Amino acid sequence: MIPLFAHTPDTLHAELPGVPLAACRRAFHDLVGKGLPAMETRDGLSKASIRAIEAACHWALPEVETRVQDDFDKSVRYLFRLADGARVEAVCIPLHKPGRYSVCLSSQVGCAMGCAFCATGRLGLARNLATEEIIGCFLRVRSECPGRVSGAVFMGQGEPFHNYDAVLRAAEILCHPNGGAIAAENVTISTVGVVPAIHRYAAERRSFRLIISLHSAIQSRRDALVAVSRKWPLPALAEAIRAYAQVAPGRVTVAYTLVSGVNTGADEAEALAALLGDLPLRINLIDVNDTTGEFAQAPDAERRRFMDLLQPLRVPIVRRYSVGAAQNSACGMLASVTP
Numbered sequence: 626m627i628p629l630f631a632h633t634p635d636t637l638h639a640e641l642p643g644v645p646l647a648a649c650r651r652a653f654h655d656l657v658g659k660g661l662p663a664m665e666t667r668d669g670l671s672k673a674s675i676r677a678i679e680a681a682c683h684w685a686l687p688e689v690e691t692r693v694q695d696d697f698d699k700s701v702r703y704l705f706r707l708a709d710g711a712r713v714e715a716v717c718i719p720l721h722k723p724g725r726y727s728v729c730l731s732s733q734v735g736c737a738m739g740c741a742f743c744a745t746g747r748l749g750l751a752r753n754l755a756t757e758e759i760i761g762c763f764l765r766v767r768s769e770c771p772g773r774v775s776g777a778v779f780m781g782q783g784e785p786f787h788n789y790d791a792v793l794r795a796a797e798i799l800c801h802p803n804g805g806a807i808a809a810e811n812v813t814i815s816t817v818g819v820v821p822a823i824h825r826y827a828a829e830r831r832s833f834r835l836i837i838s839l840h841s842a843i844q845s846r847r848d849a850l851v852a853v854s855r856k857w858p859l860p861a862l863a864e865a866i867r868a869y870a871q872v873a874p875g876r877v878t879v880a881y882t883l884v885s886g887v888n889t890g891a892d893e894a895e896a897l898a899a900l901l902g903d904l905p906l907r908i909n910l911i912d913v914n915d916t917t918g919e920f921a922q923a924p925d926a927e928r929r930r931f932m933d934l935l936q937p938l939r940v941p942i943v944r945r946y947s948v949g950a951a952q953n954s955a956c957g958m959l960a961s962v963t964p
């Protein structure tokens with residue numbers, strides 16, 4: 626059986642060459658674009674086409690094990706149970722614009738990257754998510770969303786670039802005008818630095834937003850924070866960021882998780898300037914959300930001092946707020962735990 630949620634109309638037509646492209650478009654629009662449980666649009670389509678799609682394809686939304694709303698920021702964390710029993714999260718996040726929402730999606734069950742401050746990293750990697758599972762989670766969240774979903778971010782469980790093909794196919798479906806209908810610049814893929822995949826992404830000239838997580842510009846410290854940094858050290862990562870900067874639609878966004886007393890000093894600001902200071906960056910500062918208590922958030926004064934230290938770079942420095950911390954659904958807190 627063909628997983629319909631893994632396909633755009635064109636790729637579905639390639640799988641089912643006997644079914645007209647128009648019928649594949651209708652199926653995609655009904656089942657993904659409108660999120661209907663079955664094909665609705667039957668006028669103008671032959672019964673044979675509809676029967677052929679229904680006979681050849683399967684589509685099903687994942688089961689919701691729990692959904693919990695954060696009373697403070699109104700984000701909703703979903704814990705899904707997939708067909709094989711694996712569990713992953715997605716989070717529905719209200720945006721500043723009233724009535725607009727973004728969905729934070731997982732790309733893997735667990736994660737192999739081993740970021741020391743991340744609950745998902747401590748799970749290790751169980752498996753990749755298939756495109757149809759990612760889209761299924763998205764559609765389930767969207768079906769319950771009280772407003773319009775106009776954004777998606779791959780910042781849930783997993784390293785998106787460690788599951789490149791499935792994630793990029795999902796991003797295409799999210800942006801397809803008859804599918805998720807989200808503008809490409811509102812689909813964000815976040816990587817902790819899978820260097821070969823950043824080069825590939827740059828070579829493919831994709832138009833989704835890419836965020837590259839740095840967390841430290843000092844090798845020994847980054848090794849301690851991001852285990853995979855030993856595999857792709859900073860010089861290789863900087864080279865990949867440079868390659869991406871050549872083709873990026875705007876500034877290159879670098880995410881930096883602030884850990885009090887660890888990566889907020891003048892040595893870090895100087896190292897960051899030496900590593901990437903010549904590039905048009907945007908730096909997103911994020912408070913660490915550690916569930917073990919080992920890594921503390923930087924107090925306001927420490928954060929402000931670090932922002933001052935970064936001023937010589939003359940780049941936008943934006944403080945990013947994680948939603949859902951009260952319900953363990955913020956960045957770095959997703960660990961398939963039932964609340």
Ligand code: SF4
Pocket residue numbers: 736737738739740743744745746747781782783784817957
């Ligand atoms: S922060 Fe992201 S890349 Fe790092 S372990 Fe957690 S899920 Fe994986």
